[in-house]
Amino acid sequence: MPKNIKEKVLESLIETKKISSQDLADVRSLQNKKGLSLEQAFMEKGLISEEEFLSLLVEALNVPFAHVSRYKIESSLKELIPQRVALQYKVVPLSILGQVLTVAIADPLNVFVIDDLRNITGKQIDIVMSTQKEILKTIETYYEIKKVDSVAQISQDIQKDITTSEEFEIVVEEGSSEQMTSIVDESEKAPIIRMVNLIIEEAIRQRASDIHIEPTIDHVRVRFRIDGVLRDILEVPKENQNAVIVRIKIMSRLDITANHIPQDGRFKLKVSSKEIDFRVSLLPTTFGQKIVMRILDKRTLSGGLNSLGLNNNALKILSEAIHKPFGMILVTGPTGSGKTTTLYSVINELNTVDRNIITIEDPVEYLIEGLTQIQVRSDIGLTFAEGLRSVLRQSPDVVMVGEIRDNETADIAIKASLTGQLVLSTLHTNDAAGALTRLVDMGVEPFLVGSSLVLVTAQRLCRKICLQCKEPIKIDASILQRYERDIPQGTVFYHGKGCDFCRQTGYWGRTNITEILEIDDHVRQMLLAGASSDKIKEYAISQKGMRTLWQDAMDKCVSGMIPLEEVLRVTAKED
Numbered sequence: 001m002p003k004n005i006k007e008k009v010l011e012s013l014i015e016t017k018k019i020s021s022q023d024l025a026d027v028r029s030l031q032n033k034k035g036l037s038l039e040q041a042f043m044e045k046g047l048i049s050e051e052e053f054l055s056l057l058v059e060a061l062n063v064p065f066a067h068v069s070r071y072k073i074e075s076s077l078k079e080l081i082p083q084r085v086a087l088q089y090k091v092v093p094l095s096i097l098g099q100v101l102t103v104a105i106a107d108p109l110n111v112f113v114i115d116d117l118r119n120i121t122g123k124q125i126d127i128v129m130s131t132q133k134e135i136l137k138t139i140e141t142y143y144e145i146k147k148v149d150s151v152a153q154i155s156q157d158i159q160k161d162i163t164t165s166e167e168f169e170i171v172v173e174e175g176s177s178e179q180m181t182s183i184v185d186e187s188e189k190a191p192i193i194r195m196v197n198l199i200i201e202e203a204i205r206q207r208a209s210d211i212h213i214e215p216t217i218d219h220v221r222v223r224f225r226i227d228g229v230l231r232d233i234l235e236v237p238k239e240n241q242n243a244v245i246v247r248i249k250i251m252s253r254l255d256i257t258a259n260h261i262p263q264d265g266r267f268k269l270k271v272s273s274k275e276i277d278f279r280v281s282l283l284p285t286t287f288g289q290k291i292v293m294r295i296l297d298k299r300t301l302s303g304g305l306n307s308l309g310l311n312n313n314a315l316k317i318l319s320e321a322i323h324k325p326f327g328m329i330l331v332t333g334p335t336g337s338g339k340t341t342t343l344y345s346v347i348n349e350l351n352t353v354d355r356n357i358i359t360i361e362d363p364v365e366y367l368i369e370g371l372t373q374i375q376v377r378s379d380i381g382l383t384f385a386e387g388l389r390s391v392l393r394q395s396p397d398v399v400m401v402g403e404i405r406d407n408e409t410a411d412i413a414i415k416a417s418l419t420g421q422l423v424l425s426t427l428h429t430n431d432a433a434g435a436l437t438r439l440v441d442m443g444v445e446p447f448l449v450g451s452s453l454v455l456v457t458a459q460r461l462c463r464k465i466c467l468q469c470k471e472p473i474k475i476d477a478s479i480l481q482r483y484e485r486d487i488p489q490g491t492v493f494y495h496g497k498g499c500d501f502c503r504q505t506g507y508w509g510r511t512n513i514t515e516i517l518e519i520d521d522h523v524r525q526m527l528l529a530g531a532s533s534d535k536i537k538e539y540a541i542s543q544k545g546m547r548t549l550w551q552d553a554m555d556k557c558v559s560g561m562i563p564l565e566e567v568l569r570v571t572a573k574e575d
Helices: 001-017 021-034 038-043 050-061 075-079 083-089 109-120 132-142 182-187 191-206 238-252 305-307 312-322 340-349 384-394 407-415 432-440 446-452 477-482 521-528 533-544 549-557 565-571
Strands: 091-097 100-105 124-129 168-170 210-215 221-228 231-238 263-271 274-285 287-295 326-332 357-361 372-375 398-401 423-429 453-465 470-473 493-496 507-520
Touching: 038 091, 038 565, 075 091, 083 091, 083 109, 083 124, 083 132, 083 231, 091 132, 100 109, 100 493, 109 124, 109 210, 124 238, 124 446, 132 521, 191 210, 191 231, 191 238, 191 263, 191 287, 210 238, 238 263, 238 274, 305 340, 312 326, 312 340, 312 453, 312 507, 326 340, 326 407, 326 432, 340 357, 340 398, 340 423, 340 453, 357 384, 372 384, 384 398, 384 407, 398 407, 407 423, 407 446, 423 432, 432 446, 432 453, 432 507, 432 521, 432 533, 446 453, 446 521, 453 493, 453 549, 453 565, 507 533, 507 549, 549 565
Parallel strands: 100 124, 326 423, 326 453, 357 372, 357 398, 398 423
Antiparallel strands: 091 100, 168 263, 210 221, 210 287, 221 231, 263 274, 274 287, 453 507, 470 493
């Protein structure tokens, strides 16, 4: 096993350097205290350098060592290993000969990286070894990563006494001085404040929806979720882990002494005169507390329904439905498909002084002026169902229920929609027609479902092609043949080849893929007769002209908005 090889290498080092038993005891103590690997503990104590350790591994594994910074690497290799792959796996492509690609790697014992590279490139992988520091420096040079476009310099900034940006202001109070400990003092030092602020500012600049701060055995990994995909951004030194966590807890008004229980909080930041909300979740893990910060920029809702990416017909149907005085509108789809954003866009459209709008959420996502927003608190009995009962005594015009999770909530919501309120909610189903039968499966009477529902929309989010590097692409004939019914003759397909603007991803932003099912009298009769969701869907397509998720995705693909690979990733072809 890899661990045994490393142990043997270190034993060899102990023998050759005649390390004392006291040194070894100190190393073991440091290893246990900080959760480091044995070789990392040796390096931190200064008993071995990374170069020395790698040279011993070279000897033990018979793998060549290379100073990759001295190599002149062909630019064409970027197509085999793009920048994001190189950064994720910390590898540098050096040369290719036939079907063999040679790469430099810092940890040759990580067989998973080698397997992944083989799958990504379709080539056989030959490895040489180099230090991680030299690999990262070469990646920065080879891929021409501009320092201004990256937060990689934060790890250097931590050693400097830098103040925060004038345009970056915490809106919330930071807590009382009685709570301050040595860790809190460390968290309030300018370098730590600067580090946290730079991470947040960079996430906003890169249009991230979430920031993940994840402790590992020897460092803290920072990742951003951009256009629905997580990307490695930065490694924070392990010794700064507690200070960073406490800093974020103080910003979020959380208990800094509670390290072994999950916590949820929120804070606001003023960036360039714009207030942005952050929802914070902390979860205790093996190596410390993991933090996920959801970035909630209300400016994304300002476009209303027009910003949802709906086609003209779907936009017209939805707009008419939300202006009905009562009834229920459901938005369905898996987690992360943009259901909440759609609901808030609808709410923004309806948010006028003459309407009483109340929301029940878990948790409250966006704080919107003019709304009455209620946070579900199951620990004190304030569930969706109990909250909804109370809300109906507040004379609402519009009620938004974050999610229908059980029979009780479904029953109350449906009855509310029949007594004069417009009810908006979400449900986890694969398509629009499936929502009807799901409610019946929950125990709601079919006649109530049919009477209350006005419209059901199902949606997904697809990444859009970056307009800066958009170019035609040739699709394999076998794939085109498989989908020939949905692709007009002469269609030109596009993709993004990757550029500095989109950070070599080929994507920029996301759009909605939607299907909308209008509930008419025939659908209600089908429900009463016990028809399946497939039958209801067939009727909606043939008689009402409903565009399915697959058809809407193909329309956007044919128009050149999204690549075919996104269509196949997000939706499934109907038979």
